[in-house]
Amino acid sequence: MLQQTQVATVIPYFERWMALFPDPAALARAPEEKVLRAWAGLGYYARARNLQKAARVLAEGGAWPADTAGWKALPGIGEYTAGAVASLAFGTRAPILDGNVARVFSRLVGLDFLPGDKAEAGRAYWDLAARWADHARPGAVNEALMELGALVCVPAAPRCPACPLSAVCVARRDGRENRLPPLKKRVKAEVVLAAAVRVRDARGRLLVERRGAGAFLAGHEMFPLFLGDEARAETWQAAFHRRFPGLRLKNIRAAGRVRHSIMSKRYDVQVWDGEAAGSGSFPGPIWTREEDVEERLTNSLARKIWKAGNR
DNA sequence: AAAACGGGGCT
DNA sequence: AGCCCAGTTTT
Numbered sequence: 124m125l126q127q128t129q130v131a132t133v134i135p136y137f138e139r140w141m142a143l144f145p146d147p148a149a150l151a152r153a154p155e156e157k158v159l160r161a162w163a164g165l166g167y168y169a170r171a172r173n174l175q176k177a178a179r180v181l182a183e184g185g186a187w188p189a190d191t192a193g194w195k196a197l198p199g200i201g202e203y204t205a206g207a208v209a210s211l212a213f214g215t216r217a218p219i220l221d222g223n224v225a226r227v228f229s230r231l232v233g234l235d236f237l238p239g240d241k242a243e244a245g246r247a248y249w250d251l252a253a254r255w256a257d258h259a260r261p262g263a264v265n266e267a268l269m270e271l272g273a274l275v276c277v278p279a280a281p282r283c284p285a286c287p288l289s290a291v292c293v294a295r296r297d298g299r300e301n302r303l304p305p306l307k308k309r310v311k312a313e314v315v316l317a318a319a320v321r322v323r324d325a326r327g328r329l330l331v332e333r334r335g336a337g338a339f340l341a342g343h344e345m346f347p348l349f350l351g352d353e354a355r356a357e358t359w360q361a362a363f364h365r366r367f368p369g370l371r372l373k374n375i376r377a378a379g380r381v382r383h384s385i386m387s388k389r390y391d392v393q394v395w396d397g398e399a400a401g402s403g404s405f406p407g408p409i410w411t412r413e414e415d416v417e418e419r420l421t422n423s424l425a426r427k428i429w430k431a432g433n434r
Numbered sequence: 435a436a437a438a439c440g441g442g443g444c445t
Numbered sequence: 446a447g448c449c450c451a452g453t454t455t456t
Binding site: 128164165167168239241242340423 | 441442
């Protein structure tokens, strides 16, 4: 959960998660829907699926990995997470390098590049991490480096007067603490026009579809969603009838507008309400009772659409 | 080496 | 509203 996500965001999810899945065996046997529901809103859903895969490996093996390599072999566990678990939980002298620690090292040593810039750059950082972890209490040192980055050596306006390393910090000495590390180059977010439809049948149930493999939010249930040219007010109904043959809509009305940022895309979603006038003949219809909708929406965009405007 | 993958924090 | 950021896997 802590990959790419801040502690304060994670805590309530972690509490609920541990109550639902207290050990690898519990997670291993849970249905994926339940896992995704518990993760809904955290994003990067591959993390949840990988965590369950890892739990299945662990539940079958019956023992925790002994070293960094053993942890890294599990799905979803990379160099950073393997080192963090090995050092914090098992006390091995494994290095860690996350975004916080990289920022601390960049400033402390005056490195004006990022670990991911090229292979030698990554090596420079991991070598530093290895030297710091070569300590009688590697877990405490690693934790301290991460805490320093998260609380003191923060990205903007670092709190150098509160920093125990300020006397030996190269960036501080040179007055460059606000210039290091260099910003990551990021692609500008592309705006994507979208339309979402909340269709009710005669019994008040809502039409939901499971997103296919390859689509974004793959495997999640979602209101019918149309993107790009298909999303325009004059075109989405034709696209709807292609996707749901035989299902006629009536009483169509605009219900609200939702914006959602996903990676390098910014979705601008017009939400529509409508009523189903025909039963339809499309494959795999999922008609969901209103009281069940909330718990089946396993991502934030769907929940925003559900809450939009008036129902 | 680059691309894909969500959502939230901060100003 | 715009900018920035607490990894891993796949291509």
